[in-house]
Amino acid sequence: MINVVENVNKYVFCYLFSFSLHSTAFFSPVFSAEWEAEVLANINALTGSCVVVPCRFRYPGGQKPSSRLSGLWHLHQKEENLNTKQYILAAEVSKVIDSFKDRTRLLGKLGDDNCTLEIDGVKDHDNGPFCFRIEIPDQDNFSFREGCVSIRSFDTPEKPKLTYKEKSYEGRPDTITCSVTHTCPSHMPVLTWSWPFDNEIIIHYNNHKPGIWEVQSILSFIPNARDDDSDITCTAKFHGGKSSESKMSLRVKRKMGFTLLFTSSV
Template sequence: MIATEKLLLISCLFQGIICNTFKAFMPQRIKALSGSCVLIPCTFTIEESYENDMVEPARGIWRTSQYSGNVFDSSRHYSENTLKAELLGNVTNKNCTTIIHHLKKNYSKSYVFRAEPLKYTFTQSVLLEVADYPDRPAISPSSAVKEGAPTSLACTAPAPCPREPPALVWSDTLDGSVEIEQVEQQDGTKAVSSVLMFTTSHLHHNKDITCTAQYPVGSETKSAEEVSTLHVLYSPKNTLVIINPSGEIHEGDHVTLSCSSNANPAVSRYTWFKVKGDNITEKSAEQDLTFTDINPSDSGLYYCEARNEHGAENSTAMQLNVASPATPCIYVVMGTAAVQMLATILVVVFIMKRYVFES
């Protein structure tokens, strides 16, 4: 069959003409909602020798197969057809676009088109699927974007019934703006697209945003939703110094200064600095700055820098104070004075008791 078509095409090209064959162009599959309607975009071509047969009165017919009975005939009254449909296209213009109303679940079949007075049934078919609930809309793109860049998310949902297109609702507009437009798909079917435009922030990272497609069907609404997680690339934020242990630090203690920062991608380099007067000294290139046996000379202002491929941020400088232990002799003097005071008190008590007894 394919070889025959190629030979026919080559023959036509040699003759310098364009070959027209009997062929219908329609979507291979359309999904629609029960109780609603569906528009089937449809056109066709015929062999050039049959062009003179395309005269009025012409009619369009839909069947479930080439040799089955008619389920729709444009020459019949609306109530006489199995499919409650309407031929919108003009058959003489090779347009077979049709709208089917009041869809039922048992309409879920494949359909082929027949043109009269050609008396030709096209082999191409459309599969109609009638469902109780709509498919989820699609959100794009889902790739990571850099903070501060203007970006957009597009939510698209099919609109099989042009009279009742879906409303698209975002869970959060992210302080941006929304534009709604109707679009035509490659197969000729219609869709509705909602484009959310906003400026990215690091606060949006890992945020879930939902797009809900709401289809009006009679007196009710049938909904479906899709969730997309935002991925934002940003430089380090909220960089700060954490001292462990907290509280008073004494000479000889084990002390760790940790640099904490939020970034995407993660921080690739940490740098520690010590400030003493007008001098700034680089102390380490690790996330933690550790003192195993700290001494008063380590006292001073410390801050860290966190960096990734999108930038860097410095923490606020933190004062580290190391207290010296008290001189041992001070404790000795304090101890002697206490003993002398205690002895004096005992002597006084003894004398008072003796005086009372003798009296």
């Protein structure tokens, strides 16, 4: 029987981003006199999967509710020109260029100064740079062209990393950890084990660093002598259908047997 326990306490979901103590403090004032945005300059993404781009911003004046703000994402322009701007995300779908329709969504809450973007079904030409634009009806609009993100796509998914002891001991509880990083926290990779015997699996979701997340699966088991030299495989299946795996061979040290001999003399 396999018992799976998910631990989401460490997982920071995609629209609750805080890049660092510095950035948290940077965006905390209720009143701002400048237009500023904080976006990762570069981020990697697996083709066919999705990528989440953390983004925060601030604007002049007091903070406003989401209902009074409109957030858009567009391809970078050297010079601002609304007539030639190519949008990849907009409330008006007709504004979005065909290659990005139905593939983008805003995960952040604009009223919380969060402009986090998701791009699904990543393609090898989704390079960018992509910039955020905020529009405030009856006030002002601004494109953050100095803080844009470029995407580097790759076709082969990362292999899971296995962490384990060189030797296990018969009858003594042991663990093997499988972990993989990714850029798609809204559609996390699924980790599975080939181990067929009784065990417990604990899963952790971690915010590894800005723009990179991690799924970790811990396999707990009690090794038996018959398990020696068994292959154990951890497979990571990513959103979009791609997968990768890593394998290790279990080494089990048998319990030592003792035989007591009693002799008697006449």
